[in-house]
Amino acid sequence: MENLYEKRKKMIYEFMCDDMYVPMKIKELCIVLGVKKAERPQLEQILLDLQEEGKITLSKRGKYSKAEIKKTIGTFSAHPKGFGFVTVEGWTDDIFIPAEYVNGAMHQDTVEIEISPINTGRRKEGKIISIIERGMKQIVCTYEASENFGFAVPDNTRFGKDIFIPKEKSKGAVSGHKVVVEITNYGKGGKNPEGKVIEIIGHIDDPGTDILSIIRAYDLPMDFSEKIMHQVENVAKEVTTADMAGRMDLRDWMMVTIDGEDAKDLDDAVSLFMDGENYVLGVHIADVSNYVQEHSALDVEALKRGTSVYLVDRVVPMLPKALSNGICSLNEKQDRLTLSCIMTINKKGEIIDHKIAETVICTNRRMTYTNVKKILVDKDPDVTAEYKELVPMFEKMEELAAILRKKRMKRGSIDFDFPETKVVLDEKGRPVDIKPYDRNVATKIIEDFMLAANETVAEDYFWQEIPFVYRTHDKPDGEKISRLSMFINNFGYTLHIGTDEVHPKELQKLLMKVEGTDEESLISRLTLRSMKQAKYTTVCTGHFGLAANYYCHFTSPIRRYPDLQIHRIIKDNLRGRMNEKRRMHYESILDEVAKQASQTERRAEEAERETVKLKKCEYMENHIGEEFEGVISGVTEWGFFVELPNTVEGLVRVTDLTDDFYEFYEDSYELVGSATNRRYKLGQRVKVIVDSTDKVMRTIDFKLVQEQKTKNI
Structure with missing residues (x-):
């Protein structure tokens, strides 16, 4: 029951909310409300409480008035339980919308909201007052x-x-x-x-309906129009002498592509030779812009798609296969047009000179990550013999990549090494195996070389002050880093935070300290969640995760539109066409290009995740009742997640732990039995049985089993 104080407080607030109310000083309020001298301290306390709750404000002249309710427009994200969140462009945090204030809004609707002046938790709260546009038609x-x-x-x-x-x-x-x-x-x-x-x-x-459903749900465009395909037929011709005119001819350079076994769109080749003590590294990228002309139907479609989407059973390409797998693919022993970033690098990993040029190349061999690993790590005699003329170059590549990586780590670059999932399907699209992708010496070589080229190109064009598209990663939100810091203190780790900012090197050191510990998975994931998402922008604000002042995406124009866009800018500049008119043109379009590319990238990531989660459920459906050993990867009040060696994750519900009553300790991420003191915590190895799967919700449920013989998958 409301006490007298709360009743008076409510009455005073309602009085100040009346349309006839005008701002008053406390003396005037006492007169109007009939407050006696002895009751004034209580009125002052009520006004102070209402101020702290954000319901009223006090002006510089000492007058009290109702706090103005903020209104704004954003996108509503619904939760299956009825509540939701509104994302407002440019705001760091979402606005929480309780279920009773959703007001008929549905997922992805554009809505107008009132933001409550009262903060009841970590997030601001609001209510939807109107639906401006329906999102899901x-x-x-x-x-x-x-x-x-x-x-x-x-x-x-x-x-x-x-x-x-x-x-x-x-x-x-x-x-x-x-x-x-x-x-x-x-x-x-x-x-x-x-x-x-x-x-x-x-x-x-x-077969295939499940993946097609996800493709349609994310509105991923599958087919290309007849007009586009006709355009492709006209441009996808073999390289001629005329096409090579004015380009650096690098066809006698020893170079290779290094990709996965099943890759078909080979858009980067690498070369390396020594110049005295220095390495001369060439990163050669398919000149897609030569075939995709600005404003053409093909270009408009590529911008709309933004990126290729790599689903478990197919690729939804940004460009038609006749280009991406044909004339724009740097296929073995075929002349191809490229843009090259040729860098001279000293023994310290410093890029002391570079050249960006239009080139023509002819790759010597199409290499796979597996075969390069067999040469450099396994010392496989058969594979080494097959590629003997290339082996010295691969050895130098391994040497240079290690130098570049060490230099990058020294400045604080963060390396999140979460295992990605590889799903193996049969001819009917059913999952027959799930395993982590192998990240080996060859994948790291290519990664290090592409990073070097991307940074070099970004820095070059930043200092030329030419309109450009950068890949940026903002500094983490100070509050999130503070929460991370408080959490890791429970495990004996610390973060040095200066004036609400953290240097990437601090996070890198943290990840190195937790490597190999029980809590590694959780702390790595929480660290990642504390950081902002990388995006495309026209302003170079640096890349926090890479600890890089300048960064862009230059190396994959077959599958990413920003790379294609900056290739056009580079070519205009190299050909002396970057006049005031072209600058103004790029300034007028690049903000929208960056925004579109960021949005389509998010869509692609979500669709890719959904297909993997779906196939994991389908795979484990065939293993219901079987036992496996895994590691506790997350703990919540409703149970704990167990990750198997094949990257599959499932939930053991607390309601299924019938041997005791378990309480959740948030500070240490543990479930503790109140009678037995039995603990389930991060990193702990447990044995589970597959209990059920839900392909609609994309979830897998485990049950804990006693010490029995288990099977690893």
Whole structure:
């Protein structure tokens, strides 16, 4: 029951919220409210409390008034449980929207919100006051037929309601069909939305339907128009003498491509020779801009796509295969047009000279990461003999890459070495194996060389003051770093933070300290979450994670639009065409290019993650009841996550721990049995049985098992 103080406080606040109220000093408030002299201290306390709650403000002239409620516009992200968050462009933190204030908004809607002046937790809270534009006009669903109508159950659990489909608008769909539904009425007053089926993707049991559903859900464009394909036919011709005119001819240089076994779009080649004590490293990138002309239909489509998307069973390419796998791919022993960044590097890893030029190359061999590793690490006699003329160059490459890496680490570059997942599928798209990608000496060589070229190009164009697209990574939010610092103190680690900022070297040192410990996985993940996302910008603010002042994406124009865009800028500059008119042109378009590229990159990452999670569920579905050994990778109040050696992660629910009542200790990320004192903590090895999988929610549930024989996968 409300006490008298709270009642008076509420009454005074409501009085100040009245439209007739004008700002008053405390003396005037006492007179108007009839407050006696003895009651004034209580009024002062009430006003102070209302100020601290953000409900009222005190002006410089000593007048009290209701705090102005801030309104803003953002994008609503719904949660399956009913609440959600609004993201406002340019704001660091999202606004929390309690379920009772969602006001009919649905996932991805553009909404107007009122921000509450009261902070009840870490986040600001608000309520949705209007829906400006619906975000999800089409949605992928599973159709369920009834006698006279049907319901479409959204795959996206954030879209909280099933969609009613009149029978005449079902397009003949039957139960179990994956369909694309266009929403015709979003429903009011608790009613379900209505819609019509506009596409039947396939039956849920048909091979490939699951991945196609994700492709449609993320609106990834699959096919290219006839106009674009006709344009490709016209440009995808073999390199002629005329094409080579005016270019540096590097066809007699020894160089190779190094990629994965299944790669088909080979957009970078590397060369290396010695000039006295110095290394001369060449990074040669396919000149895609020679074939994709600005403003052409092909260019407009490439910008729209932004990036190639690498799903578990296919690639959704940025460019048609006739280009990406053909004339723009640096195929073995074929003349190709390139842009080259040729760097002279001393023994300390310092780039003492460089040249960026239009070139023509002819790669000697198409190498794989596996074979380069066999030469440098395994010393495989057969593979070494097969590539004997290249072996000295590979040995020098390994030497230079180590020097570059050491220099980068010395300045504080952070290396998150989380194992990526490789899903092996059969001919019907079913997962037959899941394993971590092998990150070996060859992958690191290419990574180090590409980083060097990207930094060199970015620094060159920064100092030329030419409009450009940079790859930037802002410094972490001070509050998030402070929270990370407080958390790691529980494990005996510290971070040195100066004036709300942390140097990347501090985070690098932290990751090196936790390497090999039980808490490594959690602290690495929390450190990553404390950092901001990298993005494309036209202002060079540096790359925090790489501890680099200048960085761009220059090395993959086949699969990333920003790389293609800066190739055009470089060529205009090299050819003397970077006049005032061209500068103004680039200044007018590059902000939008950077924004579009950042958005399509996020979309691609989410789609790629979803397909991997789906196939992990499908794979473990065939192992229900089997036992495995794993490591506790996360602990929450509702249970703990266990990661298996193959990167699959599942949840052991606290409700299934029936031997005791377990409490969650947030400071140490432990579940502790109140009677037995049994503990489940990060890094602990446990044995689990696969209990269930949910392909819709993309989740896997484990149950803890007693000490028995287990199987590693």
